[in-house]
Amino acid sequence: MKKKADTGGKRGSITVEASIVIPLVILSISAALYVGMLLYQKALLQSAAGAAAEAGAAIWAAGSLDPVSCRPDSGLGSFRLYRRMYDGDRETRLKRIEEYALSLASRNELVKSEETTVEAVVRDYIIFRRLEVKICKYYNIPLGKFMKIFGGSDKVRITATAVSTVNEPAELIRNTDFIIDLERKLEARFPELKKVGDKTRESMNELKERLERFVD
Secondary structure, X not given: OHHHHHHHHHHHHHHHHHHHHHHHHHHHHHHHHHHHHHHHHHHHHHHHHHHHHHHHHHHHHHOOOOOOOOOXXXXXXXXOOOOOOOOOOHHHHHHHHHHHHHHHHOOOOOOOOOEEEEEEEEEEOOOOEEEEEEEEEEEEOOOXXXXXXXXXXXXXXXXXXXXXXXXXXXXXXXXXXXXXXXXXXXXXXXXXXXHHHHHHHHHHHHHHHHHHHHHO
């Protein structure tokens, strides 16, 4: 009788231990799988942002509106010769790039997102432009309501950002020629402006000589 009682006690303790350990093991495996899927989503978003940034920079240099084909628009009327100075299609291009990035980020998803935001921005610098594409997605966390009780969040945010330089040397040359021609006309009309221009050119030449001496 004593041996039977001991055997029953061991079985009972094993059952209690199993009821505690097995759920923890299952939760650990599920958490590892979910983290792996989120890492995949991060790589997917980064790839989509990079592809959208490259395509967006290409259409910006080509004067196109279609990031999928990256072909210039048909007809000379739709092409903006001096779009570096004034681009009426700027917002349209940015919207097309955002839509393209969103379509790329939505392909082959393993986890469905609850919210997605895409932002495309073109930053103008002195001699070049840079296109930045940012994709942000929010995913629900399993047992998120339980996390909220302790002040945590029930969602996880994944962000991907990509940058691409707009390569348009021909446009830069055209704009520079346009500015030089305009300057000459203004100097011919306003002699005082020519004096200011001469002083500016002298200062730039001195700076150039100093830089050359420093490099040598």
